[in-house]
Amino acid sequence: MHDRTLGHVLGLFAALFLAVFFFYPLAAILFRSAGVDSLLQILSNPYYWGRFAFTLGQALLSTALTLLLGLPAALLFGRYEFTGKRLLRSLFTVPFVMPTVVAAVGFLALLGPRGVFGTDLRGTLTLILLAHVFYNFPVVVRVVGSYLEATAPQLREAAQTLGASPWRTLLRVELPLAAPALAAAASLVFIFTFTSFGVILILAPNLPTVEVEIYRLTSRLLRLDAAAVLVVGQLLLVGCVSRLYVLLQRQLSVRMGGAARSLPRPSGVVRALLAVQLAVAAILILSPLVALGVQAFWPAGQAGPTLAGFRALHQAPLTATFSGAGEAVFNSLLFAFGTMVLALLVGFAFAYAVVRGGWHWLDDASLLPLAASAVSLGFGYLIAFPRLATSPWGLLLAHTLVAFPFVARALLPALRALPPSLLEAAGTLGAGSWSRLRRIELPLLRPSFTTAAAFAFAVSMGEFGATLVITRPEFATIPVAIFDRLGRPGLTSYSAALALSVVLMVVTAAAMLVIDRSGPGEL
Amino acid sequence: MTLRLDDLSKSFGAVSAVESVDLELSGSGTLALLGPSGCGKSTLLRLIAGLEQPDRGRVLFDGRDVTQLPPQKRDMGIVFQDYALFPHLNVAGNVGFSLVEGRRSPARIKSRVGELLELVGLLGLERRKVFELSGGQQQRVALARALAAEPSLLLLDEPLSNLDPELRGALQVELHDLLSGLAVRALYVTHDQAEAFAVAPRVALMRSGRILQDGPSAEVLAWPGNAWAARFLGYRNVFSADNRPVRSDHDGALLLRDDLIGMTRPVAGSLIGHISRIERISHRLRLTLAIADWGGDLIWEGYERELPAGISVGDELGLDVPDAAWVKLEPE
Numbered sequence: 001m002h003d004r005t006l007g008h009v010l011g012l013f014a015a016l017f018l019a020v021f022f023f024y025p026l027a028a029i030l031f032r033s034a035g036v037d038s039l040l041q042i043l044s045n046p047y048y049w050g051r052f053a054f055t056l057g058q059a060l061l062s063t064a065l066t067l068l069l070g071l072p073a074a075l076l077f078g079r080y081e082f083t084g085k086r087l088l089r090s091l092f093t094v095p096f097v098m099p100t101v102v103a104a105v106g107f108l109a110l111l112g113p114r115g116v117f118g119t120d121l122r123g124t125l126t127l128i129l130l131a132h133v134f135y136n137f138p139v140v141v142r143v144v145g146s147y148l149e150a151t152a153p154q155l156r157e158a159a160q161t162l163g164a165s166p167w168r169t170l171l172r173v174e175l176p177l178a179a180p181a182l183a184a185a186a187s188l189v190f191i192f193t194f195t196s197f198g199v200i201l202i203l204a205p206n207l208p209t210v211e212v213e214i215y216r217l218t219s220r221l222l223r224l225d226a227a228a229v230l231v232v233g234q235l236l237l238v239g240c241v242s243r244l245y246v247l248l249q250r251q252l253s254v255r256m257g258g259a260a261r262s263l264p265r266p267s268g269v270v271r272a273l274l275a276v277q278l279a280v281a282a283i284l285i286l287s288p289l290v291a292l293g294v295q296a297f298w299p300a301g302q303a304g305p306t307l308a309g310f311r312a313l314h315q316a317p318l319t320a321t322f323s324g325a326g327e328a329v330f331n332s333l334l335f336a337f338g339t340m341v342l343a344l345l346v347g348f349a350f351a352y353a354v355v356r357g358g359w360h361w362l363d364d365a366s367l368l369p370l371a372a373s374a375v376s377l378g379f380g381y382l383i384a385f386p387r388l389a390t391s392p393w394g395l396l397l398a399h400t401l402v403a404f405p406f407v408a409r410a411l412l413p414a415l416r417a418l419p420p421s422l423l424e425a426a427g428t429l430g431a432g433s434w435s436r437l438r439r440i441e442l443p444l445l446r447p448s449f450t451t452a453a454a455f456a457f458a459v460s461m462g463e464f465g466a467t468l469v470i471t472r473p474e475f476a477t478i479p480v481a482i483f484d485r486l487g488r489p490g491l492t493s494y495s496a497a498l499a500l501s502v503v504l505m506v507v508t509a510a511a512m513l514v515i516d517r518s519g520p521g522e523l
Numbered sequence: 524m525t526l527r528l529d530d531l532s533k534s535f536g537a538v539s540a541v542e543s544v545d546l547e548l549s550g551s552g553t554l555a556l557l558g559p560s561g562c563g564k565s566t567l568l569r570l571i572a573g574l575e576q577p578d579r580g581r582v583l584f585d586g587r588d589v590t591q592l593p594p595q596k597r598d599m600g601i602v603f604q605d606y607a608l609f610p611h612l613n614v615a616g617n618v619g620f621s622l623v624e625g626r627r628s629p630a631r632i633k634s635r636v637g638e639l640l641e642l643v644g645l646l647g648l649e650r651r652k653v654f655e656l657s658g659g660q661q662q663r664v665a666l667a668r669a670l671a672a673e674p675s676l677l678l679l680d681e682p683l684s685n686l687d688p689e690l691r692g693a694l695q696v697e698l699h700d701l702l703s704g705l706a707v708r709a710l711y712v713t714h715d716q717a718e719a720f721a722v723a724p725r726v727a728l729m730r731s732g733r734i735l736q737d738g739p740s741a742e743v744l745a746w747p748g749n750a751w752a753a754r755f756l757g758y759r760n761v762f763s764a765d766n767r768p769v770r771s772d773h774d775g776a777l778l779l780r781d782d783l784i785g786m787t788r789p790v791a792g793s794l795i796g797h798i799s800r801i802e803r804i805s806h807r808l809r810l811t812l813a814i815a816d817w818g819g820d821l822i823w824e825g826y827e828r829e830l831p832a833g834i835s836v837g838d839e840l841g842l843d844v845p846d847a848a849w850v851k852l853e854p855e
Contacts, residue, residue: 154603176611
């Protein structure tokens, strides 16, 4: 390749961004927790050990249940072609995009105190596990199923011609093949459920995870030193698992070249099995969202459908600390569009530096913000940039940090797939690196940019943890406003929370339609 | 071992991939199934292997109907076009895969794997990961794996098409020697006519789902069945029925085999050709000759030493065309 100046410039920019807005806030927390006294005090407190043990336990349990439910579906998904597969695949993108707050409110509408079934599971481990499985089961099907779909059909045929029966093929070929993909999916699910925040805060605040505990310590009790110790502990564990995920991902990319085979259609017992599996999956994904939709228009206990919840949306703020719903929608859109622009810039800088500048370490580094929890990041901003954090820019930068990894992941494969000969051809026709970027690379990357933009938009719309920590009433976004209303007594607040959740669900669903056209990239 | 295909048909939607194919293979030796891409030869192979179910017809192994049997119950090995090596197993694991299914003891598996790797020239690479091998080595592992359980029928689906031309040439010779040394019946699917003739003593030509012609390689090459077959096999002088340059009792198309034509200085009474173009194709020359008697062109290809010295464009040549050079073609 010829001159890499632009790659290096963008690499420098990306590295600086990561240093200032990611590493520095985390280092600030570390510095804050460095006091030996407070460290010993926290470490000798059995309460925090208990919370840590609970968090680990529920994460492991959630991961195990998710895998148990996801593996058979992934195997069937990778093995057969069937009617509705495309639709189901789109449905499985839901958890990548749907805000946790919407999912949590959905479960509240389904199995909460005012739930459609009249069963109240609020505050139980069961509800936490249900919500986690809902949220993560499609991740397993998507990651493992797609991998098997791409590699297994020809290998399954080969095994058959070598004398292996379908069961033996499952045992000797498909399961071993799926193992690394399954481990990758498991580590991803573990990270998501260990750092679970919105789901716990809304569905079972009496069973706080470490992440919820950090939030309580910083925002309610103002015990920053104790919070800092928890943040560091969580970072260490989650950091290790993320590293594992990256290593597994790399192993998965070592693939044998092979022509794609068309998949067979299922028949007999397998067909029935598949139908049951997928019905359960679809019900699990859809039921909280449907319950949410139904209750927003017809809350339990009401005689008939009503728009009361939506009418409350344009009411003026009741108190100084309670932002109006309309204002929250406005704020959310503003932050989402701002984040989109910034995250596209930063994410592109990362992807371009990796592919064209040879800054390979940025590839893994771009995943770091996903591993660090959002609440920790928000907390880090409060300590590192006390003035910036209270301005709208603090929130915007925090959102950008959470969103750009999705942008980088969406752009990386597309950028890698651009044939270098195109750029060389442009070079011989007199185009410098800036010209090549403008006239060749950007136009060809446009579909990926659309996906990336939709991702950034959706992530910002749904961001809850960091926003809740650093928000001020006047910057409240939809998720914060929903949480606010859930915390107030009375049917009116509940209806308003449901109505806001529906708004958020519809906006993210629109973003998802855009993403669906090209899939979530390398994630 | 005898393989018999009986009125075998398979279509995908509206596309008929294999149409009423009857074919019989017996004894040992290799048959090349030769045809352009999309002619249905890979589908035919997959029908024989049991990877596809036919819409109509039967597959018989030694007179036994195996049409309903799944692939693992049929006595055959297959080398896939993309090799389909198991990435989670090393070379020995891949080669010994079917031996594990056959419940052989670990010691026997080990010695058999060694034998096979020696056969394909990969001894010592047992512990290697398959994706670390070169394309040629992967191809050999795939072959050893297919042969491991000593199948009575070996199916090869374009086994060399993913390799570069130089390696392909070397492996063609190697495969020919290896296959003719084994007591196994092999069906070798390819779209490359040179490869088919290099590897197999017998060739079946396939077009649009049907077997067009089937026989010893030399016969198929010398007497192509119809005009399409003649062109596909690389002959350039094919004359359709309404455009024949010479009188003939045959009422179909005619092929003139330029490899049997002698070139001399123009002599009175011989057929005269006027050189309109000379192309050099590595060591050989290709001449385009305008034949005044015919009102048409003839293309001749051969070595420079077969021509009178010092010819150039515009010169005239005398053509010695024996009767055997004219081949009567069946209607398509």
